[in-house]
Amino acid sequence: MSAKPRLGLIGYGAFGKLTAQHLAAHFDVRAFDPAMDGDVAYAAKVDLAEAAGCPVVILAVPVGVLEQTLQEIAPLLADGALVIDVGSVKVKPAEAMQRLLPDHVRIVGTHPLFGPQSAKNGLEGLRIAVCKVRGAKDARRTAGWCRKVLKLKVFNVSPEDHDREAATVQGLTHLIARVLLNMEPLPTRMTTASFERVMQGVDMVRHDSTAVYQAIERDNPFAADVRERFFSLFDKARGELDG
Numbered sequence: 001m002s003a004k005p006r007l008g009l010i011g012y013g014a015f016g017k018l019t020a021q022h023l024a025a026h027f028d029v030r031a032f033d034p035a036m037d038g039d040v041a042y043a044a045k046v047d048l049a050e051a052a053g054c055p056v057v058i059l060a061v062p063v064g065v066l067e068q069t070l071q072e073i074a075p076l077l078a079d080g081a082l083v084i085d086v087g088s089v090k091v092k093p094a095e096a097m098q099r100l101l102p103d104h105v106r107i108v109g110t111h112p113l114f115g116p117q118s119a120k121n122g123l124e125g126l127r128i129a130v131c132k133v134r135g136a137k138d139a140r141r142t143a144g145w146c147r148k149v150l151k152l153k154v155f156n157v158s159p160e161d162h163d164r165e166a167a168t169v170q171g172l173t174h175l176i177a178r179v180l181l182n183m184e185p186l187p188t189r190m191t192t193a194s195f196e197r198v199m200q201g202v203d204m205v206r207h208d209s210t211a212v213y214q215a216i217e218r219d220n221p222f223a224a225d226v227r228e229r230f231f232s233l234f235d236k237a238r239g240e241l242d243g
Contacts, residue, residue, distance in 0.1 A: 008054030
C-alpha cells in the first residue's frame with residue numbers, strides 16, 4: 001500500500017483543524033502554527049520548514065498575516081509545489097501570492113463557503129469557490145478533486161467575481177450578525193420561525209474570530225460600497241418610519 005502524499009498545513013486555528021480533519025484520510029498532514037496546542041489528532045505537529053516543504057501546502061492563516069507568512073515560506077517551498085490559500089477574500093491574497101511566491105510553485109485560490117459550524121455534519125453538498133491564480137490547469141484539477149473526493153459543490157470564479165459577490169453574501173451577513181450579537185440578550189420564548197432562522201444564521205458566525213470579520217469587511221475591495229448602500233437604504237427606511 002503506497003504512502004499518502006504529504007500536505008503541509010500552515011495555520012491550525014478553527015478552520016485549520018477542520019481542514020486537517022477532512023484531509024487526513026487522503027494526505028499525511030504536517031501542520032505548523034506558532035500557537036498550536038496539543039489538539040493534533042489529524043495532523044503531525046512540525047516546524048515551518050517541514051510544513052512548507054511538502055508537495056501541497058495549504059495556507060489557513062488570517063488574511064492580515066498572509067503577506068508575512070508568504071515571505072517566510074517563499075524560500076522553503078519545493079519546486080513544483082502546489083500552494084493553496086483558503087481565505088475569505090480572494091483579490092488581495094491572489095495578488096500577494098503572485099508577487100511574493102517564487103515562479104517555480106503553482107498557486108490556486110480557494111474559499112470554502114463553510115466553517116466548523118456549518119460543516120459539523122460533514123462536507124457533502126457544501127460549497128467552495130476555486131480561483132485561478134497561476135495556471136488554469138491547477139485550478140481545474142483542484143476543483144475536480146474537491147468535487148469528486150470531498151463531494152463539494154464547486155464554483156470556478158475569478159478572484160474579482162468572488163469578492164464582488166462575497167461583499168454582499170458575507171459582508172452583510174457578518175455585519176447584521178455583529179449588530180444582533182451586540183443587542184443580546186434577545187427574546188427566546190415567543191419567537192417566530194423567521195426570527196429563529198435569522199438567529200440560526202447569527203449562530204453560524206457567532207464564534208468567528210475578529211480577524212475573519214475584519215478580513216471580510218476591510219480586505220474585500222467591494223465591501224465598503226455594499227455597506228454604504230445598505231446604510232443608505234437603512235437610513236431611508238428609518239426616515240420613512242420617523243416621517
